Amino acid sequence: MSVLSRTDTSTVGRWWWTVDRWTIAALAILIGIGGVLTLAASPAVATRIGLTSLHFVLRQVVFLAPAVMIMFAVSLLSPRGIRRLACIVFLGALVLMAMTLIFGMEVKGARRWLSIAGLSLQPSEFVKPTFAVVAAWMFAEAKKTQGFPGRLLSIGLYGLVMGILLKQPDIGMAVVVTAVWFAQFFLAGLPIVLVAGLGVAALGGIAGAYVMFPHVAARIDKFRDPVGHENYQIDRAMEAFASGGLFGRGPGEGAVKSVLPDAHTDFIFAVAGEEYGLLLCLAIVSIFAFIVLRGFARLLEDNDLFVVLAGGGLLTQFGLQAVINIGVNLHLLPTKGMTLPFISYGGSSLLALALGMGMLLGLTRSRPQNGGRT
Amino acid sequence: MAWFRRKPQSKPCTPADMPGASPLVRMDGAAKSAIETGRNRIVVAGMLFAIVFVVLAGRLMEVTLLRGNDIAARGVVIAPPPEQVVLDRQSIVDRNGVLLATNLRTASLFAEPKKILNPDEAAARLVQELPDLSEAEVRAKLSTGKSFVWLKRNLTPRQHYAVNRLGIPGIGFQSEQRRVYPQGSLAAHVLGFTDVDGKGISGIEQFFDESLRDPARGAESLELTIDTRVQHAMRDELLRAVSDFNAIGAGGMVLDVETGEVIAMVSLPDFDPTNPGDAPKETRFNRVTLGVYEMGSTMKTLNTAMALDSGTVKLSNGYDASRPIQISRFTIRDDHPKNRWLSVPEIFMYSSNIGSAKMALDVGPAGQRAFMDKMGMLRRPVIELPEVGAPLVPRNWKNIETMTIAFGHGLSVTPLQLAVATSAVVNGGVLHPPTLVKRPADLPVPGVQVLSQQTSDIMRRLLHLVVEDGTGKKATVDGYLVGGKTGTSEKVGDRGGYNRKALFNTFIAAFPMNKPRYIVIGSIDEPKGTKATYGYATAGWNAAPAVGRIIARIAPMLGIQPVDEELPEIKQAMFVPIPGKPVPVEKKLAAY
Numbered sequence: 001m002s003v004l005s006r007t008d009t010s011t012v013g014r015w016w017w018t019v020d021r022w023t024i025a026a027l028a029i030l031i032g033i034g035g036v037l038t039l040a041a042s043p044a045v046a047t048r049i050g051l052t053s054l055h056f057v058l059r060q061v062v063f064l065a066p067a068v069m070i071m072f073a074v075s076l077l078s079p080r081g082i083r084r085l086a087c088i089v090f091l092g093a094l095v096l097m098a099m100t101l102i103f104g105m106e107v108k109g110a111r112r113w114l115s116i117a118g119l120s121l122q123p124s125e126f127v128k129p130t131f132a133v134v135a136a137w138m139f140a141e142a143k144k145t146q147g148f149p150g151r152l153l154s155i156g157l158y159g160l161v162m163g164i165l166l167k168q169p170d171i172g173m174a175v176v177v178t179a180v181w182f183a184q185f186f187l188a189g190l191p192i193v194l195v196a197g198l199g200v201a202a203l204g205g206i207a208g209a210y211v212m213f214p215h216v217a218a219r220i221d222k223f224r225d226p227v228g229h230e231n232y233q234i235d236r237a238m239e240a241f242a243s244g245g246l247f248g249r250g251p252g253e254g255a256v257k258s259v260l261p262d263a264h265t266d267f268i269f270a271v272a273g274e275e276y277g278l279l280l281c282l283a284i285v286s287i288f289a290f291i292v293l294r295g296f297a298r299l300l301e302d303n304d305l306f307v308v309l310a311g312g313g314l315l316t317q318f319g320l321q322a323v324i325n326i327g328v329n330l331h332l333l334p335t336k337g338m339t340l341p342f343i344s345y346g347g348s349s350l351l352a353l354a355l356g357m358g359m360l361l362g363l364t365r366s367r368p369q370n371g372g373r374t
Numbered sequence: 375m376a377w378f379r380r381k382p383q384s385k386p387c388t389p390a391d392m393p394g395a396s397p398l399v400r401m402d403g404a405a406k407s408a409i410e411t412g413r414n415r416i417v418v419a420g421m422l423f424a425i426v427f428v429v430l431a432g433r434l435m436e437v438t439l440l441r442g443n444d445i446a447a448r449g450v451v452i453a454p455p456p457e458q459v460v461l462d463r464q465s466i467v468d469r470n471g472v473l474l475a476t477n478l479r480t481a482s483l484f485a486e487p488k489k490i491l492n493p494d495e496a497a498a499r500l501v502q503e504l505p506d507l508s509e510a511e512v513r514a515k516l517s518t519g520k521s522f523v524w525l526k527r528n529l530t531p532r533q534h535y536a537v538n539r540l541g542i543p544g545i546g547f548q549s550e551q552r553r554v555y556p557q558g559s560l561a562a563h564v565l566g567f568t569d570v571d572g573k574g575i576s577g578i579e580q581f582f583d584e585s586l587r588d589p590a591r592g593a594e595s596l597e598l599t600i601d602t603r604v605q606h607a608m609r610d611e612l613l614r615a616v617s618d619f620n621a622i623g624a625g626g627m628v629l630d631v632e633t634g635e636v637i638a639m640v641s642l643p644d645f646d647p648t649n650p651g652d653a654p655k656e657t658r659f660n661r662v663t664l665g666v667y668e669m670g671s672t673m674k675t676l677n678t679a680m681a682l683d684s685g686t687v688k689l690s691n692g693y694d695a696s697r698p699i700q701i702s703r704f705t706i707r708d709d710h711p712k713n714r715w716l717s718v719p720e721i722f723m724y725s726s727n728i729g730s731a732k733m734a735l736d737v738g739p740a741g742q743r744a745f746m747d748k749m750g751m752l753r754r755p756v757i758e759l760p761e762v763g764a765p766l767v768p769r770n771w772k773n774i775e776t777m778t779i780a781f782g783h784g785l786s787v788t789p790l791q792l793a794v795a796t797s798a799v800v801n802g803g804v805l806h807p808p809t810l811v812k813r814p815a816d817l818p819v820p821g822v823q824v825l826s827q828q829t830s831d832i833m834r835r836l837l838h839l840v841v842e843d844g845t846g847k848k849a850t851v852d853g854y855l856v857g858g859k860t861g862t863s864e865k866v867g868d869r870g871g872y873n874r875k876a877l878f879n880t881f882i883a884a885f886p887m888n889k890p891r892y893i894v895i896g897s898i899d900e901p902k903g904t905k906a907t908y909g910y911a912t913a914g915w916n917a918a919p920a921v922g923r924i925i926a927r928i929a930p931m932l933g934i935q936p937v938d939e940e941l942p943e944i945k946q947a948m949f950v951p952i953p954g955k956p957v958p959v960e961k962k963l964a965a966y
Binding site: 327 | 424
């Protein structure tokens with residue numbers, strides 16, 4: 001760890017001594033586990049759908065290098081730089097997301113993807129972290145500058161993002177964006193009465209989705225009454241955990257990956273459970289808990305409201321995504337397509353997560369007096 | 375969770391604590407209270423997350439450890455989806471569930487010559503493991519530069535392993551299914567066989583091809599009436615007869631007289647249905663169902679039953695057999711002429727052609743034709759096989775035909791037809807259609823009453839008499855009350871006319887004669903006389919002893935209780951009054 005001297009004042013040197021190296025280590029371990037599990041789960045899926053066995057592995061590796069670079073580069077930025085970057089990316093992704101409604105590829109009944117230069121891109125993945133930062137800025141600015149209509153702007157942007165997401169439709173993403181935005185609003189000092197009110201509204205929103213979107217209704221029905229419906233993926237996942245036990249059946253010995261269509265994405269946690277057992281699964285849960293809780297702890301020491309809100313939003317998003325994915329795998333939540341951060345296969349998701357965690361690392365870097373900016 | 379416990383107060387950041395801070399970071403009251411609220415609420419959010427992660431960890435332990443035991447106890451294991459669980463074709467089993475035909479998954483070896491690095495080396499190593507391949511041929515195939523060539527179909531698991539272990543790139547295996555017959559050639563003519571694509575092209579395999587391939591039937595098997603043990607005993611004894619008498623073939627079947635079920639059916643020579651191409655084509659000929667023959671004196675059973683049943687003659691009546699019958703350019707004579715009047719039992723016992731012909735004449739051509747039709751002798755028999763021969767029925771059925779048919783000439787039928795008709799003669803007069811497929815126990819047995827019970831009773835005694843004191847003596851099996859009739863007929867030669875040297879010998883038997891359960895018919899095609907038979911080649915010397923040995927072997931398997939034939943009630947049940955002669959009659963009766 002002493003490659004860089006304490007007195008090194010270069011950009012990288014300063015970064016090294018101010019960034020949260022524990023979180024970086026945890027993220028590195030996650031990426032490592034993700035690589036191993038993608039290698040375990042995806043060849044079975046790839047051969048089943050007629051691709052070469054290493055198809056997904058290679059694509060994931062191709063995305064990994066830029067992802068690490070993005071994370072590093074973004075974490076070099078100052079909070080102000082991060083804010084600017086977030087605004088630009090947010091606006092760009094918003095435009096692309098709007099374009100999906102017109103030019104998007106239809107996959108399983110939803111238009112979420114754009115095909116750019118042979119690679120498919122899901123713009124809403126990039127909206128997710130950048131909107132958290134933009135919304136944090138709005139809330140913070142509202143407190144800081146009297147008369148700045150931050151809350152209204154934030155509500156307006158939220159409405160815009162929601163409108164496009166529901167039009168695609170992408171209910172899962174909408175739920176996450178809503179939860180993150182609501183968490184930020186809460187951190188920004190939303191009166192408790194309104195917290196309760198919005199909580200009710202959120203429940204209403206879920207009820208509305210149940211009524212309006214048949215696929216949402218079907219999934220929730222399946223979850224509530226697994227006997228009455230065919231709950232194939234969940235049954236297989238449960239059997240996978242059970243057959244894995246404490247130590248797992250051993251690398252490559254799992255069977256669930258060859259029967260689950262989403263073994264390399266939404267259900268990679270079940271593959272981990274079957275092949276590597278409870279111990280690895282607990283390790284994965286612990287790493288996510290560590291990153292989220294440590295991030296929150298660092299935010300407690302920060303004096304900048306924007307940093308607290310943006311960091312809180314990014315951590316909530318990261319943690320929520322992990323919790324939802326693991327919860328679905330463990331049959332605690334209805335089936336919802338949600339990737340496990342840094343572990344599931346998925347290019348857009350990986351790049352967007354790298355962007356989000358890069359921004360978090362940049363925001364949580366220790367700064368003298370936690371100040372120095374307006 | 376030390377990183378979490380740090381309270382905001384532990385590092386208060388009030389302006390008072392930062393006197394030296396630049397004016398730019400001075401916070402006003404609103405901002406300060408906002409950051410305080412934010413910190414407090416972050417603690418709340420963190421606690422919520424902590425609780426959720428603990429719940430996840432708990433649930434994780436539940437599903438991996440607790441439910442794991444449940445599922446292990448129930449024996450449920452997830453298996454990857456097998457590529458093809460359901461076989462492409464149903465299995466066939468015998469009446470006791472013994473496997474007769476099934477599909478096995480095999481590996482077939484192919485090569486992608488484009489990917490072969492060194493064809494010479496690859497060919498040499500392959501041929502080392504698969505010596506039946508020609509190295510030159512394999513090398514030629516591997517050097518073609520094509521993208522796919524078959525090298526060998528249906529490898530054994532051992533070969534599969536050995537070739538796989540060679541690790542030659544560009545060599546692959548295609549999983550295939552192969553029809554195999556674990557009993558080898560045992561029931562070859564019944565089962566038939568399939569072509570390389572698994573399509574049934576003979577026997578049961580062809581007859582039930584569609585239903586055998588019906589995926590809706592799943593794992594159930596087609597149950598036949600065949601009993602592998604009986605089948606084996608019959609095949610074994612017929613093989614012995616073919617070899618002992620230097621015959622060109624043999625055929626035989628065992629028929630349940632109460633149900634029409636075929637318990638065994640053998641035709642020799644036979645073939646291995648797994649590799650039908652290995653044996654000459656003529657081995658596929660089914661002598662029992664496809665071959666039609668003049669059955670000779672075995673037809674006298676039907677002739678006598680016909681005369682008794684129609685009432686033209688009584689058991690105590692008889693005919694003058696002192697002189698041969700001259701009719702147009704033929705002369706009908708007895709082979710062992712008694713040159714006197716013979717009673718009906720004597721005509722049957724001595725197998726008198728003259729007496730039989732006269733008996734038939736009294737019934738007349740129309741009556742005989744109607745009777746033969748009723749007994750199923752004039753139409754192609756119906757059984758679950760595609761290889762079924764149609765009888766050769768005379769176009770003009772006049773007195774001369776009536777007389778020859780009486781002793782088994784002029785009407786060619788399959789041994790199957792004779793067995794079915796004879797079973798009606800002994801079972802109380804009911805003709806049951808023959809079947810090879812096991813009938814569910816709750817279904818009634820189809821049958822038509824074709825003879826009176828009384829006629830059948832007399833015929834049972836007469837058939838027993840033939841074995842006790844007549845031409846069928848060599849078929850005697852102690853305790854099993856065998857009855858039967860011999861038949862030796864000369865086959866029609868290549869240029870027409872009968873060939874004295876080419877015989878088709880049949881013995882048709884039933885047992886036990888006090889209450890018959892089974893018909894056993896055995897035919898030997900072109901047997902030769904041997905030293906042991908003093909040069910005789912007639913049915914009494916070869917077919918009869920073979921059938922006797924078959925009965926001796928199968929009766930215990932079929933659960934027939936032996937009886938003491940000297941018991942008065944058995945003697946009474948088998949008694950046949952022969953006018954003018956005390957029982958028993960002449961001991962020594964030559965063949966027919």
